[in-house]
Amino acid sequence: MEIGLTHYLTLSALLFSIGLFGLLISRNAFRILMSIEIMLNAVNINFVAFAHYVDPLAIKGQVFSLFIMAIAAAEVAIGLALLLLIYRNRVNIDIASFDSIKW
Amino acid sequence: MEFLESLSSIPFYVLSVITVLCSLGMILNPNLVRAGFTLIGAFASISGFYFLLSANFVAVSQVLIYAVGIVLVIVFAVMLCSLKDEASKLQEYVFASRSKTVFALVISALTFSLLSFVIQSQDWETITKLTGATKYASVIDMVDEKYTSQIGYLMLNKYLLPFELISILLLVVLVGVIILSKKNISK
Numbered sequence A: 001m002e003i004g005l006t007h008y009l010t011l012s013a014l015l016f017s018i019g020l021f022g023l024l025i026s027r028n029a030f031r032i033l034m035s036i037e038i039m040l041n042a043v044n045i046n047f048v049a050f051a052h053y054v055d056p057l058a059i060k061g062q063v064f065s066l067f068i069m070a071i072a073a074a075e076v077a078i079g080l081a082l083l084l085l086i087y088r089n090r091v092n093i094d095i096a097s098f099d100s101i102k103w
Numbered sequence B: 001m002e003f004l005e006s007l008s009s010i011p012f013y014v015l016s017v018i019t020v021l022c023s024l025g026m027i028l029n030p031n032l033v034r035a036g037f038t039l040i041g042a043f044a045s046i047s048g049f050y051f052l053l054s055a056n057f058v059a060v061s062q063v064l065i066y067a068v069g070i071v072l073v074i075v076f077a078v079m080l081c082s083l084k085d086e087a088s089k090l091q092e093y094v095f096a097s098r099s100k101t102v103f104a105l106v107i108s109a110l111t112f113s114l115l116s117f118v119i120q121s122q123d124w125e126t127i128t129k130l131t132g133a134t135k136y137a138s139v140i141d142m143v144d145e146k147y148t149s150q151i152g153y154l155m156l157n158k159y160l161l162p163f164e165l166i167s168i169l170l171l172v173v174l175v176g177v178i179i180l181s182k183k184n185i186s187k
Helices: A005-025 A029-053 A060-090 B002-007 B010-028 B032-052 B056-080 B090-094 B098-121 B124-130 B140-144 B147-156 B160-181
Strands: none
Touching: A005 A029, A005 B010, A005 B098, A005 B124, A029 A060, A029 B010, A029 B032, A029 B056, A060 B056, A060 B147, A060 B160, B010 B032, B032 B056, B056 B147, B147 B160
């Protein structure tokens, strides 16, 4: 069977679910960041697959995926800076212990 | 001929297996640094998909930004927060609790089944025909080499505003990260 758009969409759905699973089970804040990266990559695969199969002349999907990469880099930088700050103050990065502003 | 066609789908399946195994390994590996390095495998094989989809520039950016840049930064941050006292209870760190794991499994399985149901229920051949992709299918190889220059053209013409906004965002992030990670902000 020839590889079509459906294959790529299903693969990206699978990757997205794996990322969601990791996001929900992990207690370590670093692993949560990594799971978010997996989910963003799943979305990027969708964009590039659509650009290839639906819109091969004006490749809007590829441009959009590049923007997503830039935003993901920004998100990781801010997230890691926040985590290091929290670690410096509390010497702990268990996500369940970040409850000081919970009411 | 049929054999050759089935042969051309091998790279896709090999890359899929590598990607899925690496992302699962990232989630389940109790050692955080090893999990970060497993992520490199996932990102590199995802860039292989971009090569298969003839998106060469996106594939190279994927390797440069994700597989090297982001993973490196995450692994360095993990090493900065080396949690020595927690090495003994690493296993507990991965799986929150049994009920929560089951809950997460159910939620992600539901998401996957919902997404794949929606994907299967669409008639993609008609959609690609309507938008004229198959009409240009023979042209794709010719366009292929021009994708990179076309991306540059689009970014500086049609998508100039988002492009400049991204540069402002990166500047703001740079300043924000420096301020956040500085000691003694109040002084």
